Amino acid sequence: MLIDWSSYTINKIGGDLFYEFLIEKKYFSQPSVHGYTSSVYRLIARFITNDEPEFYIVELLPRVDSENINLFYTSVEDFSGMAYIYNSKGQKVSIESYENGVLQTKRLDGSVRDLITRIPQKCDVLEGLEPTSNCGGGGGCTTSSVVVQRWTYWYDVEVDTQTGAIVSARYSHRQYRGSYVKQVTTCSGSAGSQGNAIDKTIIPVSSDGEVLNLITEFLIIKDASFKNSKADCVYEILKESNGDLFKSTIGKFIDDPKYALTFKIGNCVSSDDACTDGSKIGTTGELSIIIENTNANSINTAAMILHEGIHAELFRFVDQAHNGDVDPNDRPRLFELYNYYQRDLRTMDSNAQHVYMVENYVVPIAKAMRELDNNKYSLDYYMGFGWDGLRAYDYFGKLSSTDSDRFYQLQNTVVRNTSFKNCD
Numbered sequence: 425m426l427i428d429w430s431s432y433t434i435n436k437i438g439g440d441l442f443y444e445f446l447i448e449k450k451y452f453s454q455p456s457v458h459g460y461t462s463s464v465y466r467l468i469a470r471f472i473t474n475d476e477p478e479f480y481i482v483e484l485l486p487r488v489d490s491e492n493i494n495l496f497y498t499s500v501e502d503f504s505g506m507a508y509i510y511n512s513k514g515q516k517v518s519i520e521s522y523e524n525g526v527l528q529t530k531r532l533d534g535s536v537r538d539l540i541t542r543i544p545q546k547c548d549v550l551e552g553l554e555p556t557s558n559c560g561g562g563g564g565c566t567t568s569s570v571v572v573q574r575w576t577y578w579y580d581v582e583v584d585t586q587t588g589a590i591v592s593a594r595y596s597h598r599q600y601r602g603s604y605v606k607q608v609t610t611c612s613g614s615a616g617s618q619g620n621a622i623d624k625t626i627i628p629v630s631s632d633g634e635v636l637n638l639i640t641e642f643l644i645i646k647d648a649s650f651k652n653s654k655a656d657c658v659y660e661i662l663k664e665s666n667g668d669l670f671k672s673t674i675g676k677f678i679d680d681p682k683y684a685l686t687f688k689i690g691n692c693v694s695s696d697d698a699c700t701d702g703s704k705i706g707t708t709g710e711l712s713i714i715i716e717n718t719n720a721n722s723i724n725t726a727a728m729i730l731h732e733g734i735h736a737e738l739f740r741f742v743d744q745a746h747n748g749d750v751d752p753n754d755r756p757r758l759f760e761l762y763n764y765y766q767r768d769l770r771t772m773d774s775n776a777q778h779v780y781m782v783e784n785y786v787v788p789i790a791k792a793m794r795e796l797d798n799n800k801y802s803l804d805y806y807m808g809f810g811w812d813g814l815r816a817y818d819y820f821g822k823l824s825s826t827d828s829d830r831f832y833q834l835q836n837t838v839v840r841n842t843s844f845k846n847c848d
């Protein structure tokens with residue numbers, strides 16, 4: 425990093441004097457973060473009266489759809505994105521999110537003093553960042569006004585002219601559609617005063633600029649890598665049979681214009697089988713189910729798709745709750761787990777969703793697998809599919825080792841004898 429000592433701004437905030445220097449980043453690599461453009465670094469010197477300056481490095485991470493050019497931490501103006509603050513020892517002391525220059529949420533290391541005292545707008549922790557203080561609220565229920573910004577998110581879409589199927593969709597830009605005020609009642613101490621929320625509509629545009637109808641298939645997108653793969657074949661069968669679990673998970677994306685679920689073949693960080701990437705859901709409404717293990721047989725692939733479909737649906741529910749579109753109290757346990765394990769929605773910390781799945785989805789997965797196998801055996805034979813990917817999260821000991829062994833054996837019997845081999 426090169427600090428440009430000749431280029432700085434001075435701001436006096438809350439009695440302290442701040443010098444903000446530009447940092448050129450010539451000599452280090454820049455990892456990209458989904459949904460954000462590359463980082464900008466600033467060196468901040470804070471002079472507290474009659475004191476030596478304290479130095480901080482601020483990393484500003486503008487959201488991909490924010491259009492600000494001059495980025496300063498001491499005067500954020502219309503900045504939308506994240507700010508990470510490091511002390512002189514290189515420790516991250518604060519994580520902050522901004523929407524049009526307004527601090528939304530903040531997580532601060534309790535042992536340090538705020539670099540600049542800004543009061544977060546949001547008191548909820550759903551977005552992952554915990555407010556420190558003064559974010560409003562108190563006990564009981566309060567009603568407050570929330571300004572909802574309406575944005576239309578435009579996508580460039582490539583269409584197969586023969587079949588009309590969508591080959592790819594890429595985020596293009598977003599368009600501000602004004603705002604409206606809505607009354608929100610929040611209970612049990614998490615109420616905010618004035619707040620902001622975002623109302624998203626996603627519009628696909630073909631590569632020649634034509635606006636496409638929101639045909640029902642659009643919101644489930646098949647990446648080129650996925651089309652005609654074994655997983656695609658299995659997906660089509662799951663869709664065709666439209667069982668209860670499929671209907672209540674992946675099926676929910678089919679007619680929800682606010683979200684786009686993409687299937688692809690690719691690499692997962694935390695698994696060799698399959699994973700769900702929900703890191704962009706809060707910004708663009710996009711989610712991906714990634715299948716890594718392309719060698720699994722049809723029946724195991726079906727179990728993987730159903731498992732990932734539950735992840736996708738949980739990401740969607742939490743995002744909807746965050747936007748005020750559904751009531752988080754419909755699934756209080758999920759939010760309790762999020763609160764405990766996973767403050768940041770943009771990460772895929774596996775614990776909250778997986779523990780919730782252990783508690784709610786093992787039997788539904790087993791039932792769905794039994795249906796696919798034409799109800800050949802009793803439910804216990806399919807319980808192993810339900811537990812696949814969840815055994816490591818059975819923190820409360822629901823699965824005894826005796827049952828675990830038995831379910832593995834029964835599952836092997838199913839795999840050996842199943843007639844669900846349509847895609848092998």
Ligand SMILES: [Zn+2]
Nearest residue numbers: 731735778813
């Ligand atoms: Zn999982």
